Amino acid sequence: MSCFSCRSATWTNRPCNAIDDNMTQPVPTRLFISRMCPYAQRTTLALADAGVIDGIQDGKYGDGLELIHIDLRNKPQWYLDEINLKGKVPALEISFPDTGATRILLESAPLAQYLADTFRPSAMTxxxxxxxxxxxxxxxxxxxxxxxxxxxxxxxxxxxxxxxxxxxxxxxxxxxxxxxxxxxxxxxxxxxxxxxxxxxxxxxxxxxxxxxxxxxxxxxxxxxxxxxxxxxxxxxxxxxxxxxxxxxxxxxxxxx
Ligand SMILES: N[C@@H](CCC(=O)N[C@@H](CS)C(=O)NCC(=O)O)C(=O)O
Missing domain, CATH: 1.20.1050.10 (Glutathione S-transferase Yfyf (Class Pi); Chain A, domain 2)
Structure with a gap:
């Protein structure tokens, strides 16, 4: 499937709302995880390491980011329809304040990096x-x-x-x-x-x-x-x- 907005490949059902460099930086709004999933834990580790979360209960944390658990053995249809048609976690929704547009980001390694870059820019050499x-x-x-x-x-x-x-x-x-x-x-x-x-x-x-x-x-x-x-x-x-x-x-x- 490719995004009808920017033509990039996307696994989601939604348009990705191609990024315009002049836009205000997007805000992470909803992180979809499972406490069972080691890939999802990469993202919660990145957030905990950045001081954004202190646990993994569902709910809103610092900067308005919401954690939402997905039951991997009984996935809600809305998750498949709106967030990730492959049904995998983790997935992150980000929102563009200028337009209210949203985009879904997938894959734990780049996602964890994105969260770390957003909340705790690295001092690594x-x-x-x-x-x-x-x-x-x-x-x-x-x-x-x-x-x-x-x-x-x-x-x-x-x-x-x-x-x-x-x-x-x-x-x-x-x-x-x-x-x-x-x-x-x-x-x-x-x-x-x-x-x-x-x-x-x-x-x-x-x-x-x-x-x-x-x-x-x-x-x-x-x-x-x-x-x-x-x-x-x-x-x-x-x-x-x-x-x-x-x-x-x-x-x-x-x-x-
Ligand atoms: N390559 C993906 C792997 C994610 C993944 O495999 N997640 C599993 C749980 S650990 C999942 O969501 N499985 C649900 C399914 O396959 O139906 C990543 O790094 O994010």
Whole structure:
């Protein structure tokens, strides 16, 4: 589908209202999420890190931004019709004050970046950006597919192979982490955590369904566990993460 207004590709049913550079900057108005979704959590992590939200309950937060949960197992028709016809979260509605026009933005990585740029312009150096991107890329290319590979592998005979792939993924991610830690780039929570923490926080689901434990017999695993521990204890992560019980229940259809 392409937007009849600016002809750009769009997954939504609405016109995107092509941006005119002279317009007043748009305002984020509604963020559609699910507390179960690690991609959506990237956006809430970005907002919590910027001090805009202190939890993920539905409602209006600073600067008038509203959080709205979408039940992924029972999506409302209006969400498909008006926001994202693919039915995925996260999605962000922004509004142009000059015209009242709105536009829907999709995809967690650029969305989290957009929210961070809007609410907390980054003081990261080019090298910090590079290092964060290396972590994010290794997580996205190796850890995330291996995580889903293991959770989806229902055949007990094939689970050891899927577990081995996850461990190999962790061996690939670990060298992208700062050697001393405890966070990915060193002693502070950073963009690398905004992009990756949500996936680490779903490891207890693998413990529940696949009895996955982080081995301790290699420096790579020790460093990765140190990262998990630092991330799990961070207030921004705690404020945006669903309970283990809820996550376990949500992933049941995938795992069992
Ligand atoms: N590439 C997307 C992935 C988003 C995604 O897969 N969201 C899942 C939940 S974690 C979803 O909305 N699934 C609903 C569905 O597929 O019906 C992003 O980064 O935003």
């Amino acid at each position: 080019p090298l910090q950006r590079f290092d964060a991107a290396m972590v994010t890329d290794a997580m996205g290319s190796h850890f995330v597919p291996a995580f889903y590979g293991l959770i989806r592998e229902k055949d007990p005979e094939k689970q050891p192979e899927a577990t081995a792939k996850l461990l190999e993924a962790i061996r690939t991610v670990a060298p992208t982490l700062h050697p001393d830690g405890p966070f990915a780039l060193g002693d502070a929570f950073s963009w690398a955590e905004v992009m990756s923490a949500s996936f680490l926080m779903r490891l207890p689901v693998l413990k529940h369904y696949r009895d996955f434990d982080m081995p301790t017999d290699e420096p790579a695993f020790e460093r990765f566990q140190q990262w998990i521990d630092a991330v799990s204890a961070h207030p921004t992560v705690q404020a945006t993460t669903a309970s283990v019980d809820d996550l376990v229940e949500f992933y049941k259809v995938m795992a069992v």
